[in-house]
Amino acid sequence: MMQKIQKFGGAMFTPVLLFAFAGTVIGVGTLFTTETIMGSLAAPDSFWYQCWNVVLQGGWTVFNQLPLLFVVGLPIGMAKKQNARCAMEALVLYLAFHYFLSTMLAQWGTFFGVDFAQEVGGTSGLTMIANIKTLDMGMIGALLISGIVIYLHNRYFDTELPEWLGTFSGSTFIFMIGFFVMIPVAVLAAFIWPKVQLGMAAFQGFIKNAGAFGVWVFVFLERILIPFGLHHILYSPFWYDNVVVQGGLYSYWANNLPEIAASTASLRSLVPEAGFSSTGFSKIFGVPGIALAFYVTAKPEKRKKILGLLIPITLTSIFCGVTEPIEFTFLFVAPWLFGVHALLAATLSTVMYLAGIVGIHAGGVIEMASLNWIPLMGNHWKEYLLMLVIGLVFTGIWFVVFKFLIEKFDVKTPGREDDEDIKFRSKAEYREKKNAKNGESKAEFIKLILEGLGGKDNIVDVTNCATRLRVNVKDETLCKDDTYFKSIGAHGCSVNGKSFQVIIGLKVPQVREDFENLLNSENEALV
Known part of the structure; x- marks a missing residue:
């Protein structure tokens, strides 16, 4: 079971790889189309604005079509054969599912407790997917349908049909089976999902009211689950689905960037839910402290050698937000030290939240700059200056704590090994x-x-x-x-x-x- 969960978590990451570039385009596009920052140059009727607006709207492609991306992304990682064909089957059957669901709600919406006459968005629980008005099932619905198709594909794709039915084999056979499977699945969705939406709304209220404690627990769990490869499953519903805000934190934040940029109120007062996307602070402030502790505690004759290791993996964490290379340098030799790292990461994010600093701070410097610092610096530079001060203080805390623990318990981090071969090589x-x-x-x-x-x-x-x-x-x-x-x-x-x-x-x-x-x-x- 753990293997399947880990494989599922890895497969979910496939669409996420697109977010870094899309987020950068949105951040830059928002910067150049925000009148409070660019002045009259970014007036809506200016040629400058109109050109950059074209770029900006193209940048929204990924975030506006998240369900479709997850539908086709999951088979890439989980189909046992013919991944590309499975992705096509998943997309077609996902659309068929929503056509079934849309028609049922249009005809019998009151029976299912759904007012299908409402406009999409808001609290209606409805959305548009590929021009189909349907229930807003977000990423969960996409993964559910894609998972069903993957199961059918893995089990029946190689089914041998009589020669005279050969044209119905392969992907066509999966579509035939899936077509009829989607009908009862749509019925169940019409019955169950409106009740799930009510439950999600209640959970959303609980998370919002949890405040700083909720942020601490979320970030701690996100870090501590990394060795098991399960952290994707924890954060994905928060960031890309409707757990705390409509459409997920990434989409919601990007959509509201112009209003946030124009406001002088604190970031936390504007979007308090964005405290749940603060897992990146430890990546740009904590990792340098760890790396410095590794360097200082290394044997003098090995310091020059490990410096060549520490510099690239530290920069990878700071700029790209990828921490596994440095975290796995001490995870295996001292798992408890990784627990300390998770505690410090959660505490840093919580302190930032209490200081009023929230936003899309899940990645590295590139993502943070594009979605936060560049478009919001005009009215929020004081908060970002405070963020830098708090972060650097915690860099010192990481260094002191790790140096003390490494020396106290003689942890064999890079440069301290007794065996020359037990080291990282790039x-x-x-x-x-x-x-x-x-x-x-x-x-x-x-x-x-x-x-x-x-x-x-x-x-x-x-x-x-x-x-x-x-x-x-x-x-x-x-x-x-x-x-x-x-x-x-x-x-x-x-x-x-x-x-x-x-x-x-x-x-x-x-x-x-x-x-x-x-x-x-x-x-x-x-x-």
Whole structure:
């Protein structure tokens, strides 16, 4: 079950990879179309405004079509075969589901307790999906339908039909089955989802009233679940669905940027719910403190060597918001130290919230700048100056706490190992060691990963998230340990039963593709 949950969490991350660029476009577009910042140049009737508005509206593509993206994104990670065909099947059947649901509500809405005559949006519980007026089931509905289609695809795609029915095989067969499955699913949705919406509204009220304590619990859980690969499942409904605000925090914040930019009121008073997207403060303020503690506590003769490791992974965290490389440097040698990190991260986010600083602060500097600092600096620069002061104070706290604990308990963080081989090596270092061409080195790296996972016959399935290659194996005793994966150039390996997560870095999509190509190769000499 844990393997399936982890695989689901990794698959959900596929559409999220698009958010960084989309958020940047929206942030820059909002900046250049906000009259309070740009003055008369950004007047709605100006050519400047109209040109940038074209760019801005294009940037909304991702956030305005989130359900569709999750529908087609889930099969990429979870379909066992023919992922592209499964994505097409999921999209078609998702649209069929909403056509069924829309027609039922238009004809018998009062029977289901739905006033289908209302305008979409607001508290109506209705929305438009691909020009279909339907119930607003958000990401949950998209994942539900996509999950059903993935099940049908994995089970029936290879069904052999009589030759005279051959034209109905493959994707057509899945569409045929799914078409009739979607009818009762739509009936159940019409009965159940309006009641779910009432429950979600009540939960939304509870979360809002939890205030700072709610923020602390949310951020702590988001950090502490990272080793299990379950943090995506925790934050996704908050950020991309209707748990705290309509449409999710990312979409809601971006939609209201012009009003927020024009207001001089505190950010928390404007959008208090945005405290739940503050998981990124530890990425830009906490990680430098950890890295500095690693450097200071390292053996003097090893400091120069680990500096080459710490600089790139720290910058990756600060600018891109990807923390796994540095967090996994101490997670395996001292899991309790990771717990301390999660406690500090939750405390920092809570202090920021109490100071009135909220917003889309889930990623790194690039995301924060585009969705917060650049468009809002005009009227909120004092809050961001306070944010910097608080953050730097916590950088010092992280450094002092980690330095004390590392030295007190002799934690074998990078540079303190007794065994020279128990260390992190970057992929670049590995390639240099091999003194091979880039293509040859990459192929060798993939082969060594496969060897470390017990070979081709030991692999059950493969997915990935932002930085990790997630592999389920048949026999975990055939696999190598964390030290092996570090020695070949990976950042390490997290193991949970038969589930192995090889820490690769931001190039993991290409590594996964090459890994799957190697698995599918018929040339045994490559294995």
